[in-house]
Amino acid sequence: xxxxxxxxxxxxxxxxxxxxxxxxxxxxxxxxxxxxxxxxxxxxxxxxxxxxxxxxxxxxxxxxxxxxxxxxxxxxxxxxxxxxxxxxxxxxxxxxxxxxxxxxxxxxxxxxxxxxxxxxxxxxxxxxxxxxxxxxxxxxxxxxxxxxxxxxxxxxxxxxxxxxxxxxxxxxxxxxxxxxxxxxxxxxxxxxxxxxxxxxxxxxxx
Amino acid sequence: xxxxxxxxxxxxxxxxxxxxxxxxxxxxxxxxxxxxxxxxxxxxxxxxxxxxxxxxxxxxxxxxxxxxxxxxxxxxxxxxxxxxxxxxxxxxxxxxxxxxxxxxxxxxxxxxxxxxxxxxxxxxxxxxxx
Numbered sequence: 398x399x400x401x402x403x404x405x406x407x408x409x410x411x412x413x414x415x416x417x418x419x420x421x422x423x424x425x426x427x428x429x430x431x432x433x434x435x436x437x438x439x440x441x442x443x444x445x446x447x448x449x450x451x452x453x454x455x456x457x458x459x460x461x462x463x464x465x466x467x468x469x470x471x472x473x474x475x476x477x478x479x480x481x482x483x484x485x486x487x488x489x490x491x492x493x494x495x496x497x498x499x500x501x502x503x504x505x506x507x508x509x510x511x512x513x514x515x516x517x518x519x520x521x522x523x524x525x526x527x528x529x530x531x532x533x534x535x536x537x538x539x540x541x542x543x544x545x546x547x548x549x550x551x552x553x554x555x556x557x558x559x560x561x562x563x564x565x566x567x568x569x570x571x572x573x574x575x576x577x578x579x580x581x582x583x584x585x586x587x588x589x590x591x592x593x594x595x596x597x598x599x600x601x602x603x
Numbered sequence: 604x605x606x607x608x609x610x611x612x613x614x615x616x617x618x619x620x621x622x623x624x625x626x627x628x629x630x631x632x633x634x635x636x637x638x639x640x641x642x643x644x645x646x647x648x649x650x651x652x653x654x655x656x657x658x659x660x661x662x663x664x665x666x667x668x669x670x671x672x673x674x675x676x677x678x679x680x681x682x683x684x685x686x687x688x689x690x691x692x693x694x695x696x697x698x699x700x701x702x703x704x705x706x707x708x709x710x711x712x713x714x715x716x717x718x719x720x721x722x723x724x725x726x727x728x729x730x731x732x733x
Contacts, residue, residue, distance in 0.1 A: 432648075432674075434643075434647075434648070434649060437647075438643065438649065441643070441644065441645060470652050470683055470687075471644070471651070471652055471653055472644050472651075474643025474644050474645070474647075474649040474650065474651045474676075474680075475643070475649050475650070475676040475680075476675050476676035476678075476679040476680070477676075478651075478652065478679075478680065478683070479652070479679045479680055479682065479683035480679065482683065483683075515679065515682070515683070516679070568675055
């Protein structure tokens with residue numbers, strides 16, 4: 398299956414809608430261990446992405462990913478703007494000259510590396526990387542398998558739950574020290590929402 | 604007058620950013636260019652890349668610009684803003700690892716004496732080392 402423009406448009410649309418719908422949950426999670434703005438920030442950013450859906454859909458995929466990244470950088474208003482923005486900017490950069498789904502792990506991996514560099518963080522520090530890194534590993538290990546989508550979905554869900562006992566050492570939650578233990582990380586959760594939206598859209602394709 | 608390093612203050616709160624800039628101006632006068640920004644794109648608490656880029660432009664100096672930030676998102680957004688500048692300007696802007704109010708005052712005082720960007724940054728960051 399080669400990625401078609403119609404499918405790409407649906408992926409962006411559904412992912413944005415799902416993030417917007419999950420804003421209250423993300424905010425509640427962030428109020429527990431952060432500054433309580435993750436939901437409203439992500440909502441603002443993805444509403445801006447939705448408002449540019451026609452432009453984004455008309456662009457080649459690599460340019461479209463960069464437009465999404467730049468839009469998030471300019472509109473989110475919190476650290477998650479540059480973090481998610483860098484993911485899409487780097488993924489767009491990496492996609493040039495590559496094809497999907499064959500090079501998906503490569504492209505996704507470039508995005509993950511950019512998040513890691515921007516946040517000077519790595520997996521295990523109770524951040525979105527605790528979802529993105531395991532998903533990247535699944536994409537590498539299970540590439541080409543018929544049940545890849547289901548595996549990505551499960552990996553993301555399980556990875557979110559694994560952030561609960563973690564102690565945050567990066568981001569706002571790190572100020573809480575041991576008190577960050579026992580809560581789902583909001584960034585891990587928003588990454589999972591995005592990934593699940595992509596999985597559902599791909600599964601529902603005609 | 605020789606050009607001095609410009610100072611940019613980035614807080615989640617526009618009031619804190621403005622108050623910090625007021626303090627800096629009272630202490631060093633108008634010989635150092637000071638710009639500030641605060642608030643997310645909707646005007647609530649937060650920071651945003653577009654305003655930071657505007658503030659860098661306002662405080663721009665041939666000697667460079669030192670940015671002082673408050674909490675995590677202000678730092679990440681400031682680093683992103685710097686990366687979105689043209690490559691030749693990018694290396695003339697630094698985000699200081701220093702407390703926002705004390706750092707801004709120390710950085711501006713050092714800048715007023717005509718110091719280099721690296722010296723200005725070092726003086727602001729001494730506050731953290733201590």
